Amino acid sequence: MRGFIPIVVVVAVLASVPLVIHSNVTLNFLVVALMIALAGQGWNILGGYAGQYSFGHAAFFGTGAYVTAILQVRYGVNAWIGFGAGIVCGAALGGVIGALTFRSGLRGSYFALVTLAFAEVLRIIASVAPITGAGVGTLIHLDLGARAFQFQSRAVFYWIILGLVTLSLVVARLIKQSRFGAWLIAVRENEDAAKALGVDTSSVKTTAMIISGAMTAAAGCFYAQYFLFVDSGIAYGTWISIEALLTPIIGGVGTVFGPLLGALAVRLLGEGAKLVTGDVPGLDLILYGAVLVLVIWFTPRGLIGGCAQVRGWFARRGRPAVPFINEAGHG
């Protein structure tokens, strides 16, 4: 249980933020960052643990968002049930895409391209199908109240998304110390060796994709309730595919806290770049991109890996000099 202490501490700190800060701008910023962190954690389970880099996690985000919105608007389903249905549909989609791609043995860049294709196909369908509101999108009617999953206060939304992120952290942590997690990492490191040790690689990967799909879909469901509007460019757009993979990569791929740290860093960087560059259009994106390149350049294992690097560096400087032969022995 000691492994869960960091999660408790981080969540406790984050949970107290709305008690101190009442600025809507700041809370809004954090809500979006946490939503991205949730989407990123979904990506991390599949990409970070199992090593299957998806370029199309928008497929899950969008499915969560659309299912939540459409069930309410067209079928009068309760928002909370819609939210749950969105997560279930995300998981189911993960199962379908996983079964199709992994059973046919797609790996590496081919897997990435196929996931991208799934997201794009869904985006195009959503932009023409009547049920999604086609080009106009779907607007969830304003109906403030807990029953409709709509809240006046940003703080309530903040605590809800924080609760979901907490759940995702706990799941990531549980997976990491389980047999399933050991198998996922084995698949990432060497698929053939994993098979020889009795790992059913395609079913392990498919299971990872189901969990991954559910998490990223949950972020999409939340998006729909928070902004009360979904269209094809938002739900299935490449922006969320990129955010979902960027945040764990920046934060630390395959780590429990990587997506959360990465989401906060990437979002801060985005806002910071806008502040620095002012009104010049596009300049903030150039700055944003340049800083990302630098981060990846210097800490290829993400911010968490970078911290470990710095710690190791200080530890080595603190130690008395060791004979050369010992150092060589460790090399």
Place this chain on the structure above:
Amino acid sequence: MADRMADPLLVVDRVTRRFGGLLAVNSASLSAQKERITALIGPNGAGKTTLFSMISGFLKPSAGDIRYAGEVITGEPPHRLARRGIARTFQIVQPFGGLTVLENILVGAHLHHRGRAEALATAEEVCRYVGLHDQLDRQADTLTVAGRKRLELARALAIEPKLLLLDEVLAGLNPSEIRDIVPVIRGLCGRGITIVMIEHVMQAVMSLAEHVFVLAEGKVIAEGAPAQVAADPVVIEAYLGHGAAAKLRASHAH
């Protein structure tokens, strides 16, 4: 001889594998007796590793049958065969490079132990057995060649196999490293494990194996006790060369 042939754990029955126009394994048959060491030798490109890949499920035979513990297992996927108790090592070692020695072995130990604690206990025991216990936390990437070979063996043992397929575990080791690992392999038979090994290090084959199959150009050209095979003119012709045969005969005479 007759009583030994009575109880084979593994039977490869006229197995053939084609890669397009290339006939890699041509109607090869062999068998491995329970709790003994069987060696598979032959010149480079004879089809030894291809045959291993078919036994362990990584390749499907174009024709023929493979039987294990009395059941036909031809074409079953590798993970299911591993669950049945067939483990293999890879000729080109395949460590989980980014993980530690213990984490590598843990993956195998988890096959029959869901809980982390039991799996860790199994992994540590295997580590001690193969002599990796002082390098548990070392990253697999940083091991020496000998260390990687041991890791390959340890991981295979961690799934608690009944049949162990060793693909050149001695290749690339120096004589003193070979001396260290040979008793480890020999000791496995006493633990109820049946071993089939591909090996080029002839001295080790002679000292370890009870029965040898010789594969050349995809066909089994000879089989028998090591000394008998080494003296077989067909084998000498295909593989050993006259000088080596004479040397081996001389060493056995002593």
